[in-house]
Amino acid sequence: MEVIIKQDYNHVCEETVRLIYQAWKKKNNLVLGLAAGKTPLGVYKRLAELQKKGEIDFSQVVTFSLDEYLGLKENHPQSFASYMEKNFLQHINIKKENIFRLNGTPENIDDHCREYEERIKSFGGIDIQILGIGKNGHIGFNEPSSSLSSRTRVKTLTQDTIAANSRLFKNKKEVPRFCLTTGIGTIMESKMIALLASGEGKSEAIYKTVEGPITASVPASILQLHPEAKIIIDQEAASLLNEKEYYQWVYRNKERVNEFLEKKK
Numbered sequence: 001m002e003v004i005i006k007q008d009y010n011h012v013c014e015e016t017v018r019l020i021y022q023a024w025k026k027k028n029n030l031v032l033g034l035a036a037g038k039t040p041l042g043v044y045k046r047l048a049e050l051q052k053k054g055e056i057d058f059s060q061v062v063t064f065s066l067d068e069y070l071g072l073k074e075n076h077p078q079s080f081a082s083y084m085e086k087n088f089l090q091h092i093n094i095k096k097e098n099i100f101r102l103n104g105t106p107e108n109i110d111d112h113c114r115e116y117e118e119r120i121k122s123f124g125g126i127d128i129q130i131l132g133i134g135k136n137g138h139i140g141f142n143e144p145s146s147s148l149s150s151r152t153r154v155k156t157l158t159q160d161t162i163a164a165n166s167r168l169f170k171n172k173k174e175v176p177r178f179c180l181t182t183g184i185g186t187i188m189e190s191k192m193i194a195l196l197a198s199g200e201g202k203s204e205a206i207y208k209t210v211e212g213p214i215t216a217s218v219p220a221s222i223l224q225l226h227p228e229a230k231i232i233i234d235q236e237a238a239s240l241l242n243e244k245e246y247y248q249w250v251y252r253n254k255e256r257v258n259e260f261l262e263k264k265k
């Protein structure tokens with residue numbers, strides 16, 4: 001797990017865009033896993049800007065969304081499908097047939113979840129999964145106590161998550177209690193994971209994720225077992241980390257390690 005501490009939210013986004021850009025340069029048909037929420041918005045905006053400048057091209061890129069509210073139609077203004085369309089997909093030259101998402105109103109939930117997993121596999125898996133984090137350490141909508149090897153399925157949201165997400169709903173009673181989410185096992189199969197966090201409100205979840213024990217009570221803590229997990233956070237989100245200086249030291253020395261390894265070849 002690599003902990004990358006940046007000055008502020010803008011730098012968190014820039015670092016993430018850099019990772020995606022570098023990966024895209026090596027593989028133009030990159031398979032991206034997309035998270036909803038406030039945190040990745042700056043990444044999506046910058047990626048769309050990069051494409052406008054002609055520096056990146058999404059025509060071969062494939063995307064899979066991480067989760068969706070159960071019971072909301074795709075065109076519901078608060079569905080994650082609408083979020084993704086409005087904040088990212090409609091601004092880039094991605095092909096419609098390369099956009100995959102969980103359907104909040106499937107005919108058969110189990111079949112739909114199984115087919116989603118199969119679809120991800122048919123593209124060779126997710127190259128980079130972008131993640132935010134809930135204050136309780138959830139990733140996707142895998143709330144605490146989710147099996148650390150879970151697959152795509154229905155979950156019941158915690159009261160706190162419902163409250164946090166209700167800001168976008170005019171009628172609070174409309175906030176869904178259930179969702180579909182790719183599982184923790186599904187997420188862990190991604191080749192690289194970039195978990196982003198910004199602000200003091202996320203500092204406890206980040207502390208538990210990075211320096212706490214691996215536990216289903218903090219779903220994001222499983223990322224400690226992922227060989228290519230990047231935790232990209234700002235100073236505030238990093239404020240409770242005990243080994244903050246070490247992580248910064250490692251990051252500053254990264255170039256040197258690469259130079260050293262190159263010379264040894």
Ligand code: GLP
Pocket residue numbers: 035036037038039040066067131132133134139140141161165
């Ligand atoms: C939701 C989403 C998560 C997201 C989390 C944090 O519950 N299902 O994927 O990471 O909220 O959202 P935010 O970035 O708005 O804090």
